[in-house]
Amino acid sequence: MTSANNSQKPINIAVLTVSDTRNKTTDKSGLTLIQRLQAAGHSLAQHSIVKDDVYQIRAAVSQWIADQDVHAVLVTGGTGFTARDTTPDALLPLFDQVIEGFGELFRHLSYAEIGTSTIQSRTVAGVANRTVIFSMPGSTGACRTAWDGIIEQQLDSRHKPCNFVEMVTFHAATLPSA
Numbered sequence: 001m002t003s004a005n006n007s008q009k010p011i012n013i014a015v016l017t018v019s020d021t022r023n024k025t026t027d028k029s030g031l032t033l034i035q036r037l038q039a040a041g042h043s044l045a046q047h048s049i050v051k052d053d054v055y056q057i058r059a060a061v062s063q064w065i066a067d068q069d070v071h072a073v074l075v076t077g078g079t080g081f082t083a084r085d086t087t088p089d090a091l092l093p094l095f096d097q098v099i100e101g102f103g104e105l106f107r108h109l110s111y112a113e114i115g116t117s118t119i120q121s122r123t124v125a126g127v128a129n130r131t132v133i134f135s136m137p138g139s140t141g142a143c144r145t146a147w148d149g150i151i152e153q154q155l156d157s158r159h160k161p162c163n164f165v166e167m168v169t170f171h172a173a174t175l176p177s178a
Contacts, residue, residue: 006157006158007158008040008041008156008157008158009157009165009169010041010042010043011042011043011071011072011155011165011168011169012042012043012044012045012069012070012071012072013037013042013043013044013045013070013071013072013073013074013155014044014045014046014047014048014064014070014072014073014074015030015033015034015037015044015046015047015048015073015074015075015076016030016047016048016049016050016057016060016061016064016073016074016075016076017029017030017047017048017049017050017075017076017077017138018049018050018051018052018057018075018076018077018078018086018087018138019049019051019052019077019078019138020051020052020084022049022077022138023049024049027049028140029076029077029138029139029140029142029143030047030049030076032140032143032144032147033074033076033143033147034047036143036144036147036148036152037074037147037155040152040155040156042155045064045067045069045070045071046064046070048060052077052078052084052085052086052087053086054086054089054090055090057075057078057086057087057090057091058090058091058093058094061073061075061090061091061094061133062094064131065094065128065129065131065133066129070131071131071132071165071168071169072131072132072133072134072155072164072168073131073132073133073134074134074135074136074147074151075087075091075133075134075135075136076135076136076137076138076142076143077137077138078090078135078138079121079122079123079124079135079136079137079138080120080121080122080137081120081122085122087122087124087135088122088123088124088135091124091126091133091135092124092126094126094128094133095126095127095128095133096126096127096128096129097126097127098124098125098126099125099126099127099132099134102123102124102125102134102150103121103122103123103124103125105149105150106121106123106136106145106146106149106150107119107121107123109145109149109150110142110145113141113145114141121136121137121142123135123136123137123146127164127167130167130168130170131168132154132155132164132167132168134146134150134151
């Protein structure tokens with residue numbers, strides 16, 4: 001449920017496309033996420049495309065985790081079961097906390113669209129250094145499902161009873177000194 005009483009608190013979101021074949025011109029999934037996050041009033045911090053390689057994925061996401069001005073990271077691609085699908089393997093060691101419910105809810109929503117094929121999605125999410133990270137399959141349909149059905153609400157400061165915005169925008173500098 002979203003409260004209409006207060007205004008949305010925009011955050012900075014980075015988008016990472018994991019693909020061995022896509023480039024800025026052919027990256028429809030990344031573009032879908034960018035359009036949706038901007039339509040929701042958020043800012044695009046950065047957009048990158050990396051090969052489906054554990055270390056390239058970790059390097060890109062780690063840079064954003066360390067950047068206090070990046071509040072959330074959306075990763076599309078590399079969540080399947082082929083030998084080249086390494087996104088969950090790259091991300092899970094980076095997480096301070098895993099958001100178990102994201103993968104569960106994503107597969108529940110996806111089941112209505114693609115049936116039992118949804119079990120082939122190793123979609124994961126987590127929090128690292130107060131940065132929330134959501135990974136989803138590389139299809140535009142999966143990106144729409146993840147954003148529209150879950151992520152948009154969880155990155156909306158008006159969504160009640162809880163959302164991730166206060167956590168990702170909190171900075172230690174705001175604490176009173178001892």
